[in-house]
Amino acid sequence: xxxxxxxxxxxxxxxxxxxxxxxxxxxxxxxxxxxxxxxxxxxxxxxxxxxxxxxxxxxxx
Numbered sequence: 349x350x351x352x353x354x355x356x357x358x359x360x361x362x363x364x365x366x367x368x369x370x371x372x373x374x375x376x377x378x379x380x381x382x383x384x385x386x387x388x389x390x391x392x393x394x395x396x397x398x399x400x401x402x403x404x405x406x407x408x409x
Contacts, residue, residue, distance in 0.1 A: 379403025 371385040371392065379402045382395040 373398070375402050375405075377403075 371383060374382050374384065374395070376382070379400060380397055381399040381402050383398050384392040384395045387393050
């Protein structure tokens with residue numbers, strides 16, 4: 349199992365927008381954004397890259 353990247357920012361997502369459970373959006377140190385959907389069992393599924401170029405931002409909200 350590989351180590352997780354250092355994540356300088358994370359935002360929670362509420363369930364209700366077609367997702368089976370609440371999830372998170374995280375930004376890695378390279379500025380890529382990833383979505384991790386909740387699995388409904390207290391954990392998260394595999395991450396999906398949803399954007400790049402966010403390295404210049406100081407916070408996500």
